[in-house]
Amino acid sequence: MPSSHADFSYVDDPAPGHGSTAPRSAFRSDAPALSLGGSWRFLLSPAVDAAPDGIERDDFDDGGWTDIPVPGHWQLHGHGSPAYTNVRYPFPVNPPQVPSDNPTGDHRLLFDLPDDWPDEPAVLRFDGIDSCGRIWLNGVELGVTKGSRLPAEFDVGPLLRPRGNLLAVRVHQWSAGSYLEDQDMWWLSGIFRDVTLLARPAGGVRDFTVDADYDHLTARGTLRLDADSGVRITVPELGITDLPAGRSAEIADVAPWSAEEPRLYEGEVHTDTERVPVRVGFRTVTVEDGQLKVNGRRIVFRGVNRHEFHPDSGRVVPREFAVADIELMKRHNVNAVRTSHYPPDSAFLDLCDTYGLWVIDESDVETHGFSELDWRGNPSDDPRWADAYLDRMRRMVERDKNHPSIVMWSLGNEAGTGRNLAAAAEWTHRRDPTRPLHYEGDTDCSYTDVHSRMYAGHDEVDRIGQGVEGHPRLRELPFILCEFGHAMGNGPGGLVEYRDLFERHPRCQGGFVWEWIDHGITRRDTRGGAHFAYGGDFGEPLHDGNFVIDGLVHPDRTPSPALAEFSKVFEPVRITAADGALRVTNHYDVLSTAHLRFHWVLEEEGTEVAHGVVTVPTVEAGDSTDVPLPELPPTGAESWLTVRAALAADTAWAPAGHVVSWGQTPVTRAAPVPPAAGATLDTTGTALRLGPGVFDPLTGRLTALGGLPVEGPRLDLWRAPTDNDRGSGDPEETRWRAAGLHRSQHQLLGTERLGDTLVVRTRVAPPGLGFGMRADYHWSGDAHRLRLRLEVEPDGTWPCTLPRLGLRMALPGGLGTAEWFGRGPGEAYADSRQAARIGRFTRTVDALQTPYVRPQENGNRVDLRWLRLTSADGAGLRVDGEPAFAFTARRWTSEHLDAATHTTGLAPGDTVVLNLDLAQNGLGSASCGPGVLPPYRLHPARASLTLTFTPTGSTDAQETPAR
Template structure:
């Protein structure tokens, strides 16, 4: 056969009709393992006759299947987001087309039955030509979709030769431009399955639920002779095509994933099935499951593993889902292709709403104003419907799948409309989704990505778009771009989902950073991104945009997501507690409530809280528990935790929490005064402080060498600062905020105070910031009153407003009373609670794959940094302040492109801030909301610095127990 099949837009040939993914009691052989492999640089360079028994593959390499050849040392990965890494000339692909030949010789088990059998490939990227025992079976395209070939007549007992020629590029590659690493090979399971005569060829389970009567209906569509049995429901041998009604069935939902074990069977074959009764409908402008409006608190999930690419071991898929459930994620959009079918089995079991998305994206044509887009090219018509058909038939029996998606970012056109029409006919029980159908001409929901808060509000009010669109449920198929530090603004999206019933949530982009595990020349581990493998065309670290890092370590954004979208909200209201149930379906009956009272972060009392069951959507008010009197600032924290073990968390796992303050902070201590400045020939002393008499900068405090503090306006930009068409970072750099110069105006002893007047400004520009430092002291403490005033016409927001100082590297232990334990920013702070927290300076860093601003702790009342012996520094704020502490400067953090670039210095750099600019989501989405933008305005900050002596021998530096 000529190589023209590679560039044929058709979906391939030779395969059998698609069917549901299932395993039965019929024999099956997994063909994964070590295969022989040869990579050729082009189609025509590949050897002839690889399908023959006598072909000599002795000089070939070994390759693990499933696997990607680029991750086994044959070629290299490449990352692009939108642009195709080859010339856009559909359906043609480059002649330099890496082609991987795979060969496996296998025997059949002695008890393998004679008769029909199929050879199943669950994923080949991007095009595969298959032979068995010298006979060509056919060609498959649609990389993330299954293909089966009938092979029973070709099998032999010993020495079966399976040969698969895989091409990196094909016409199918034009439909697979899905913001991910380009990786090739046989990357999902290969299985030989016996298909007994008279067995179960395929089946469709229709298990509906009537929420008004509580009755379930069950019908299985299959060939004549197929029956279904569900013993728990008293259904035994129900013939295919017949309807059974079941009274008082327990419905399936993401919150209560009830599955009934059953069997589809004939005399020749038995197939275990798990049946979930549920009905999906679009009614009254809302998407409803079992009669209830649902809200997607979802994530987009690519399949990825940092070492094996899209070959994701089952334990990692389980870890993903358990981590999702523990962080209040209730939905997954399978961006942007159907996942391994085993993942959907897990979604059925654990409980997640799923939007199952077709293996179609032609985003690169947007660079060409969509000219030549396959979505409207009749040559590709069969391929679009074929891909949709293979997904729907494979996944139709999963109760977790509540919507089908036609694909992603593929423009629009007749082929998408045809795929939608086929899907509506084939499966009228589920709505059809596609974000690109902006006027909902062939889809059932209104979907947008990265709509601003204002736009979502207008959509919710019903004043945005034509009537056909306004009648549809609205979801954000992508929002809250989780690239680097961020996103900010999730709370405001949540409020819109609760305010407008048509606005039914969305899916954060995305679940996982796609960093490739690598080691540098010194053996240090890091995660690689676009460009790290020499790709001439790439999109850098845009592939690093998840709520969890590549190794599945949660980022601070995941904790923020969990808090913002917690299903139970606990708030203080007029001296009482209010518990509001935001579950879609469940009551709070499965939760245990407890409380703890902390005085300045130290527990003083705790107990259980009796909360009557609160129905979904309802709320109840409770009196505060009996609390002891406290003298210092005190907070009551109430937690809602699982009352029993679940598959995804043990009893006691905290699902939601809330805080209310029960006692205010006492009046601030008297100002540190009484000592007067004392000038010598070389230094200026004030209480425990030593200052440079020329610059007025603090150089020592109680014998502790220090440098600073000095006004600081710069932070290492985040990915969101760098994003958008008009990025904040560009404005900040244009304003020279990364290279401020400081001028000392005056150093003036005034009575018992030292006043240092300065101006900080960028070179070459006429605006700046005046900063006056007023120092006062008593014998033990040093007080700073900082006043800042903008000078001139400022062109931009500020990255930060605060002070920077340097301390000895030995002060590596931090303790604070404020919000924690994790980092927090103006528009991403819901997960931070008030308490007393401890941690090392090293542990305060968030190791974002692409280094950037991180580690900010907010609303501090006081901070203590100490060495191993307890000696160090305490900082108290008259008003709450924020801090970061790290072993490198903001400039070094700014310059780093890998975590391995950050080398600890010989000081700890301490920032004490009034505020930082918000985070937003401008790496792909809206920027910082107005209320979180840090404007250059007059401000003041009052801090008291107290040297800390070493702790007595054998006594810890902090004797009290901090917050739990």
């Protein structure tokens, strides 16, 4: 029998729930605990009123139900579908009411107590239920919990029985709490964090707060335990035994905790009946002199925003994946995490303490959808929601207060402003004066302690750093970018310019790239092919497409090229050449360079010819030193010296030898490419021959090269737009398509012979418009090589930048291996190239591609001196630049790449499509941030590109490229 509507009034109630005990610190003790995770019985009803009565009763028959894993989201186990929105609520906005068509998931679990379970108080702990849970144990209602990513505990000791305990949980997809949880992520429902039964011994540890302050002037630590009378703390390594609650102990010469040196002292908080392991980290956070300081030192956040996500299980993130996240972060010079936009699983914060990351812990509050209504009705200023805001802040602070990694609390994200946020801030300042308070939406910092902005452009950050932006209070506070460098698809560009601002202005203390991981959900087609789904792929009527795909790592945690760029830009030690010496600059917040060893290698045209050790004296944080260049053997071809700083010993996150930073300097410059000249233009039958090249005598187009069939090269102005090209505001893509650059046509103006040079004159222009680009191809050659000088000149008035400027040609598909001397090994673009070093690299054509979840321009390599494309038998083509060029090689055209919406839409063709570019437009961050900076915008202008083509090996077996 379905339930009556009156039973569900709590769903639309803006109050935080009822029945749970007071929030407390998350800890595990030596008291018995029973995990209730595993397979539960489950039934999904389409609406609140359709849910059955009596699920809490022992005699209820759930035989027709199915099984579901807990923790888990029901949409990822065949019940309903995920849905993604960024800002808009996926239901009508009528707070606090939610739709009556409200999917409701009933969960039931039968469990027995262990034989040795004590007869004493116990609590049932739920670490996360999305969005609202009503809970019964053995037929007795325990209460209702809201605040999806926050714990709730219920007293259950008297209700337990040795065998056949029945736990029933009714979960509603929508509740009044959903109005506070509009957090730019998949809407996923269920019991998605641990469920645990915890014995609570009489006279045990109810709750505690460990304050461990550090005085950087004296190196003394002060330890204090706040807890009930009778609770004590013991830290053997510090000589502290049975320090009672309410008393302080001073310790000389303690080692402080920091993200770079996460020193933790093992101890116990205990009573006569319970012992709780604790790890004490001494550190003090202050705002002084307009700067955020930890242990008296200015810190710089080289951070990321991190949603909890796994492509198969959603916000159920197994511990090994959380560990993998942190290890990847540390290996790529990430030093901070903002827990966007809710408190994470508390186990993640344990890892941050252990491995060392600065953390901004954020409350489970976002009401972004009200921005669509000019913030009318926003709960942040509605007194009906006052208890919910304070409840969410209290539960976070009390749960997480003992983590030294947390250096700031955050009130939430994109929730406008109002009295409820101010009240939560006032409570937090009283409860924990040891940490500053963050909230970007408090634009005048009337109740917060740091000036925070998201996606501020470089010019604005510069003005803030100079103290000429904002009112006087803002000019006195530290400034951070809580979000910047939107890592959606290919990009972001412009990170190094942000870094320079953080180093130039002491008040500008870094920021957090948006974001860590692409939220793509694994999906398989009928043929078993897998791809990652995004908004709209599940039939949602309202969605925000692939805006959820915006991370530094792909959904499977494969690093994106952007992560390599982040790592290089924010490397903590910078190695440069200066006045004939090597300059080593230490940009760590705390660490010296004593934990690093420096090695050099000399490469001649990318091949190692010598190596050695650089002796670098210890450099303290913030200092630099110059050391002599090593003695190097003479070289003939272009040579580069690369110096790397690597870990001297194993750490928790990387083995000895892991490269933390590197720098390069040229030693011998490149010799110019000898001109290819002397070959005679010769007409034979229907072909025009010049050295190893064969041309169509009517069009002047190259058709073969030393027996290798080719198509092109022709001027190419188009690239498959990136997510940043498609960005907000005035997107580059819109201007490019309005200018018709995606359908440019090639017009032959004529061919002529100038001595032994073939000149082909063309005009490339979009249909229906009056501007274009004149392109003249000057071909010359010798017996073995063909030289092309491309001269381009704008014709008419251009309305936009160019996506790219270069040549496109088609080669036989068997040329599947690329080797080059230039920047690599990864892709690089005008404003995102710091991670690419000069060297010799080899990749298959397939491996050159970056599998962005939504296909787009990718795989560009820059500053090439030469490139070889070869087949398995060594046949192929070499291209030399005068002096350099960029290339992409792929098995589909830019047009195919542009049309595909998922990687499964890219079918390899029979040819290798080769782009040889003079330049591409920069990447920027306009998907949600500033566009391409002026130096990296590719404007139409007169330009030239000179390349020499040399066929190599046998080409007898090569196929003809498709036209």
